[in-house]
Structures are given as C-alpha cells and as structure tokens.
Amino acid sequence: MSQGPDPASPVAFPFPTSVSLDPLIRRIEETAQEPESPWHPMAAALMPRIQETPGLRGKHSVRSLEPYRELIEKMMTMVFPMAGKDEALGAAIESFRMVPFYQTSAAAELDLFSLDKLVHSAGLPPDLMDAGIAMTAYRFILQAFYGQSSECEQDMVVSIEADNGLRRHMQFSWSAEFMDIIPVGGVPELSKDDLERILSDPLNIDLVASLLPPDRFELSGFGVVTATDVTPREVVSRLKDDLIRKDALGTPERIRLVRTRIRNLLRVPDAEVGFIAFDESPDIERMGWARSVGSSLLFKDGEPPPCPKKSESTYGEALELGHPVVIQELHEGRIATGYEARLFEQGIHSFLLCPLVIDENIIGLMEVGSPTRGALNAYSAMMLIDVAPLFTTAIHRTVEEQADRMEAVIKRSYTSIHPSVEWRFRRAALDIMKQEQEGATLEIPEIVLEEVYPLYGLSDIRGSSVRRSIAIRNDLTRQLRLALSAVQAAASAQPMLVLAEIAHRVEGFIHSVESGLGGDEEQAALGFLTQEVEPLLSQMADAGEEARLAVEAYRGSLDERLGVVYRERKAFEDSVALINNTVSRIIDENEAIAQERFPHLFERFKSDGVDYNLYAGPSIQENDRFSRLVLQELRLWQLVLHCEIEWQSRELIQSLDTPLELTHLILVQDAPLSIRFRADEKRFDVDGAYNIRYEIVKKRIDKATIRGSGERLTQPGTIAVVYSQRQEAAEYRRYLDYLATAGYVEGEPEDLELDELPGAYGLRALRIPVAPPRASASEGPEAQHLGRNRISSKVVEVTGP
Numbered sequence: 001m002s003q004g005p006d007p008a009s010p011v012a013f014p015f016p017t018s019v020s021l022d023p024l025i026r027r028i029e030e031t032a033q034e035p036e037s038p039w040h041p042m043a044a045a046l047m048p049r050i051q052e053t054p055g056l057r058g059k060h061s062v063r064s065l066e067p068y069r070e071l072i073e074k075m076m077t078m079v080f081p082m083a084g085k086d087e088a089l090g091a092a093i094e095s096f097r098m099v100p101f102y103q104t105s106a107a108a109e110l111d112l113f114s115l116d117k118l119v120h121s122a123g124l125p126p127d128l129m130d131a132g133i134a135m136t137a138y139r140f141i142l143q144a145f146y147g148q149s150s151e152c153e154q155d156m157v158v159s160i161e162a163d164n165g166l167r168r169h170m171q172f173s174w175s176a177e178f179m180d181i182i183p184v185g186g187v188p189e190l191s192k193d194d195l196e197r198i199l200s201d202p203l204n205i206d207l208v209a210s211l212l213p214p215d216r217f218e219l220s221g222f223g224v225v226t227a228t229d230v231t232p233r234e235v236v237s238r239l240k241d242d243l244i245r246k247d248a249l250g251t252p253e254r255i256r257l258v259r260t261r262i263r264n265l266l267r268v269p270d271a272e273v274g275f276i277a278f279d280e281s282p283d284i285e286r287m288g289w290a291r292s293v294g295s296s297l298l299f300k301d302g303e304p305p306p307c308p309k310k311s312e313s314t315y316g317e318a319l320e321l322g323h324p325v326v327i328q329e330l331h332e333g334r335i336a337t338g339y340e341a342r343l344f345e346q347g348i349h350s351f352l353l354c355p356l357v358i359d360e361n362i363i364g365l366m367e368v369g370s371p372t373r374g375a376l377n378a379y380s381a382m383m384l385i386d387v388a389p390l391f392t393t394a395i396h397r398t399v400e401e402q403a404d405r406m407e408a409v410i411k412r413s414y415t416s417i418h419p420s421v422e423w424r425f426r427r428a429a430l431d432i433m434k435q436e437q438e439g440a441t442l443e444i445p446e447i448v449l450e451e452v453y454p455l456y457g458l459s460d461i462r463g464s465s466v467r468r469s470i471a472i473r474n475d476l477t478r479q480l481r482l483a484l485s486a487v488q489a490a491a492s493a494q495p496m497l498v499l500a501e502i503a504h505r506v507e508g509f510i511h512s513v514e515s516g517l518g519g520d521e522e523q524a525a526l527g528f529l530t531q532e533v534e535p536l537l538s539q540m541a542d543a544g545e546e547a548r549l550a551v552e553a554y555r556g557s558l559d560e561r562l563g564v565v566y567r568e569r570k571a572f573e574d575s576v577a578l579i580n581n582t583v584s585r586i587i588d589e590n591e592a593i594a595q596e597r598f599p600h601l602f603e604r605f606k607s608d609g610v611d612y613n614l615y616a617g618p619s620i621q622e623n624d625r626f627s628r629l630v631l632q633e634l635r636l637w638q639l640v641l642h643c644e645i646e647w648q649s650r651e652l653i654q655s656l657d658t659p660l661e662l663t664h665l666i667l668v669q670d671a672p673l674s675i676r677f678r679a680d681e682k683r684f685d686v687d688g689a690y691n692i693r694y695e696i697v698k699k700r701i702d703k704a705t706i707r708g709s710g711e712r713l714t715q716p717g718t719i720a721v722v723y724s725q726r727q728e729a730a731e732y733r734r735y736l737d738y739l740a741t742a743g744y745v746e747g748e749p750e751d752l753e754l755d756e757l758p759g760a761y762g763l764r765a766l767r768i769p770v771a772p773p774r775a776s777a778s779e780g781p782e783a784q785h786l787g788r789n790r791i792s793s794k795v796v797e798v799t800g801p
Helices: 022-032 040-051 063-078 105-110 115-122 126-146 192-200 205-211 231-243 252-266 284-289 314-321 338-345 378-413 419-438 464-493 497-515 519-541 545-557 568-597 628-654 689-703 726-742 781-792
Strands: 017-020 090-093 100-103 156-161 167-175 179-183 217-221 223-229 272-277 325-327 350-358 361-370 448-462 601-607 609-616 661-668 673-678 683-687 718-723 750-753 764-769
Touching: 022 040, 022 063, 022 179, 022 217, 040 063, 063 100, 100 105, 126 179, 126 205, 167 231, 167 252, 192 205, 231 252, 231 378, 252 272, 252 378, 272 378, 284 314, 314 325, 314 338, 314 350, 314 361, 325 378, 350 378, 361 378, 448 464, 448 568, 448 628, 448 689, 464 497, 464 519, 464 545, 464 568, 497 519, 519 545, 568 601, 568 609, 568 628, 609 628, 628 661, 628 718, 628 726, 661 689, 718 726, 726 764
Parallel strands: 017 217, 661 718
Antiparallel strands: 090 100, 090 223, 156 167, 167 223, 179 217, 272 361, 325 350, 350 361, 448 609, 448 661, 448 673, 601 609, 673 683, 718 764, 750 764
C-alpha cells in the first residue's frame, strides 16, 4: 500500500471528518454472504482476516491505519479490481481532505494525489479550491437527505507536467460510495424555497452553509478518487479555444502555444510544427508562390529550396492525394528531392504532412517534424485528422486577416495598385509585416519590374490648345463688348467724362484681345471688368431704360458659378470631355478583356485626349506565362484598339457643336526596360538612364514633324507608329498588311523620317489611314465586331524578320 503523509496544513474543510473502513467492511460482509457474486471468493477469503483484526473497525486517522497496511491493500481489491491495477489511477482518501491512505501503484508513481501537486496543477486559488471541495460534500448531503441533485460539477481536470516536458490532462472523479454522512442532532429542515435558493445558486457556499451548518454533519468512512487521462480530448478543446482567437497563428507566441498543444496531443516532446497557406489553387510546381503562416519547416529561410522534382516530393504526394503523408524514418536513403533535403538539414528524422481542406479544396498544409526516428506514425496522422478542421478554419481566417493587413500595408507604404502586379506588393507587404513582427528595423522593399516591354498609345484631340484659346478669346471679347454697350448706354443717358474714359479702356482691351490673347492680357481684362466696371453696373442701370437693359444683358451672359462669359469655352470643354469619356470607355472595355488573357500593368491618363502606358513581361505575370508570342498579340491588339477608337469616335465628332479632330499614335520599343515603383510619387516610372530616353521620346513625340516638309506626323483618321529600329518596322508592316486584309486599315503605310526632337534622334514612323466602317448588309457592325473579337481571341504568330 502506498500512503501519503498527514499534511501539516490540510485543505480548509468545514465538516468534521474521520477515516473509517466500516463501510467497506460492511460491503465485504454482504458479499461474503452472496455466493453468486463474482466478488464472493475474495470477500470470503478476507472475512477471517478482518475478524482477527478488531482494531481495524471504528474511527481512525490516516496514521493510525499504518499497522494494517497489508490487510488494507488486500481489502482495496474490492474497490480497485486486480485487472488493470497496474494502470489504474486511484486512491482512497480521508473524506474530501485529499489525504490518501491508499494509492494504486500507477498513481503513487505519478504522485497524482499529492495535495500540493493537485492545488498547483488545478491552477485555482486556494480559497476557490476549498469552496469547490466543500460544495462537493454538500452535493452528497443534498442527495442523501433531501433527494435533490445540484448542478455543481464534481469532476475536475488538472494539467500535470511529466519529466519529458509534456503535459497530461487528468480528469479527477469523486465517489462517496464508502462514506457515511452522520447527522449531528438530527437532519436540519429545509423549506421548498430554501431548496430552490440552493439549487439556483449552487456555488454560493455562504448561502448553503447558513442553511445547512457543516457542524450538523459528520463525514465518516473514506472517499474514492480516480483519475482518467483525457489529454487528447482536453488538447482538442484547448486548441479550439486557441484557434478561434483573432490572429491565432499570427505571432511567435501563438505558434509556440500551438506547438506545445500538438506535442502534448501526439506525445512527441520534440515535435516542430509549421503551416503553409495557398492564396490560389495549390500547385506543387508553384510552391514558391505559397507562403508560411507563422512558421514553416519547408520555408525556413523564407522560401522553399530549389527542387527540380517537386512532384516527386512528400509535399507533391500530399497535394495529389489530399490526405496525410507520413515518413516514419527520414534518412539519407529516403531523400528523394530538395524538399526532403531541407527537412533533413534541420535534423528532422520523422515527418508528417497533413493537407488542410475546405469544400474539397486544399488551402494549406500542416507540417509536423521530429528529430526522433519513428516518433510520428499512422496513429499520429489519425490524431491530426481529428484536429485538422480546427487548423483549416484558423489558416483560412489568418489568410483573410493577413490579406486585410497586407492591403493596409500596401496602401500605407505604396498606394492603390494595379491588380496585375498586386502579387508583387503582397510579397513586399508580407516582408514588411515580418519585419514588424520581429521588431527589426523597418526597410520598405523596392518594387522593380525588370525586362518589361512598353506599349504606349495616344488618341489626341488635334489642335486642342489653339481651339481652347480661340474659345477663351471669343468669350472674353463677348463679355467686353457687352460691358462696352452698358457703359455707352449709361454715358448716352448721363454724359460723364469718367464713363467715356472707362469706355475708352474697354475698347482698348477689345482690340488687345482680338489681336492675340496672352495669359497676362486675359487676366488684366478680367481684373478690369470685375474691379472697375462691375461695381458701377447698378449705378449705370439707374441712368435710363436703355442702360438698364444693357446691364441686364451683361449680367445675364455671365456663368453663375464662374462669373464670366463661359459659352464657347464650355461648348469646347464639354466636347473634349465627351470625346475623352468615349475613348476611355473603349480603351477600358478592351483592356479588361486583354487583362484576363495576358496580365499586364496598365495606366491611363486624360487631358486633351487619352494616352496610356502598357507594360508586359515575365516579371509582371505571376504564372510565368509570358512569351514573345504574347508580346506580338498585345501589339496587334493595340493596333486594332485604335481602329476601334477611330470608328466609334467619327460619328460622335461629327455631332459636336465644336468641330474637333482625333489623331492616333503608337510608340514602339522592342528592347525591354525596367520600371521602378516611386514611393514618393506613388507610381511606377522607368528605371535607369538608358530607359529614361523612352520617357523623353514618349513626352515629345506627339509634336513630331516630317523631315523636309514640317507637316505634323499625326493626322486625323490615321494611325502613326513611331519606331527607331528596322526590325520594329518590319514587324509592324506585317501587322498592318494583315489588318488591311481584315478591313481595319487601307492602302500602303507611309514610311516617314521625322525631324529631330530634343533628346530624341533617328526616329521614323509608319502612317496609315484607318478604313471607314463597313455598312453593307453582309459586313455590318455585328460582322465587324465578330471580326475584331476573332482577332483578339487567338494568338497570331508573327515570325521575326
């Protein structure tokens, strides 16, 4: 028999107690009289020994039972059966005082029922522990004398740390089967209201003690306490609590906590845990686009190692099968790919990989590795399958939370970005988040897209600056003439030298404006009208009926918002806006279709016309699908786009009040360049001195003229393709020849040499008219539309020169 010592300071317990074996002796006596009982032989064998030991009966202390240790051990076989005795965890204790006078061998080895260990492991304050034990005693009293059952739970789960650092979760259960509850001075009476008060507030020890004073009951006999290992159940329960929290896998502390839980669940004290998430459908060949969540064994250095045979790896097998894969012993002979080599380098000799699945879609992988050979096995995989849904939910939520944080980081550190390169910014944002998490000095990663091909296009409103100046001049002239009429009418009714002087100055401004308007003249004229003429209008209107009508005509001509005549200028600006909006809509609709097929960076700008930058290349396409064929398709698509713009804008322009014309220009550069995100300007720009030449040409090319004639390159109804290399011209000649056959352009392209521009030399251009839209029954708009779609729905291969 294993016996615990009497504690110097027992748990505070309000009831008088004593240890007595009498309830057990009665059970043995009864069983000895029941031949049909399976316990009869044991009870019959014990009875002579009990009768020979009269001192065994009656009240005892734990110490006074010491002389009867051997006999008590045999008697306890009626309480703790011999079968499984070595594994059973149980003890006989002085009633509710957690002072054992008998323990099973397994319990004694673990020292489970040590008072100090129990109090420490339960993690409860001593006063709360005292109250819980006392309420358990009251529960038995209510059942024994009042026929009532309290909802107070008598079982308790405590966590105990083993020598190997793992924790075992033990559920303690109490039994009063061998306990006598002896009323002192009779059983106290309780009214129905008293019982309802107790049952409605079962944890109120003060209330129960006031109605059932503890000194009115003596607890004799002994209690039986058993412990059951509920580690798997408890770990799963605690994992649920851990993983439902926000940022459950987002910090090192959280990951360490999860690792501890998994170690306890699998009983592997040296297990390491990692998580991998997929933003899109998992593809072993694109493992580099996945990312670790918290930590990862494969992504130990931030990215997976080189691995030419990814599909043959353990990771490839798990993604293909969709269920856990186990390597019980990972050694040099089992290293099939670079992925297993990465694990082996970390000292991993046993490995388990569990896919995390939502709606039959794998969203991530859970890695568990151990340096101990054979530590992980099929049973470990079964245990993980039970908790995998918890981690699936946590990974899914963590990925969504990280996406929200990434968007915030991107907007803070960069700006709103084009969807085609968002993946590059996500990587940079993850790097920033990692730096912040680790407390490192924050360095915002630069975003550089290398080896990209630029496509620049412009649909420009011809002569817009001149037409705007004419509109402004005409409006200002009208306003000055209306002001002159008002002044002259007032001077005619009331001759005054000052009015004559004002009229003279108005005539001077009219002459100046009609001769040629500059910015200074415009401001001077408007300043004169608002500061010197308009303050006098009310007085002028009082001069007579003719003056009043002239003043009303002046005031009625002014725009309410701007306070100036704004008729021709408004007509011009409305026309420009209508053209810009139409061209922008056409570009946006077509670009969206092209974006779905070939991801690219795209920027569009509006001024007096619409221009855009398109960049395409392998550093933009996340799926590495870019090729020369894609570039050729985009160039052909760009030519078709400008034909479409010309066709749809012709009818619109003819309906405008202000006659305007649209020209089209494309700039070709066959050499790839690099573009860098400028954090200060929140936009991409070309990178490097050589590439800056492209930007210079792009900004000045719309003013280009043809050498020897001075004629503007861009002409209404045509497309001009500016180039600098012969192979560029050869490629675009083939495109134009094809488009001429398809009815988009007509005639032969002109090959023109251009005058030199500042910073731009040796430029040439191909210029060709856009064909008129076909309007016959067989070749109507629907047929044209189908033809255009037919071009953009397949890749047209154009061979090199």
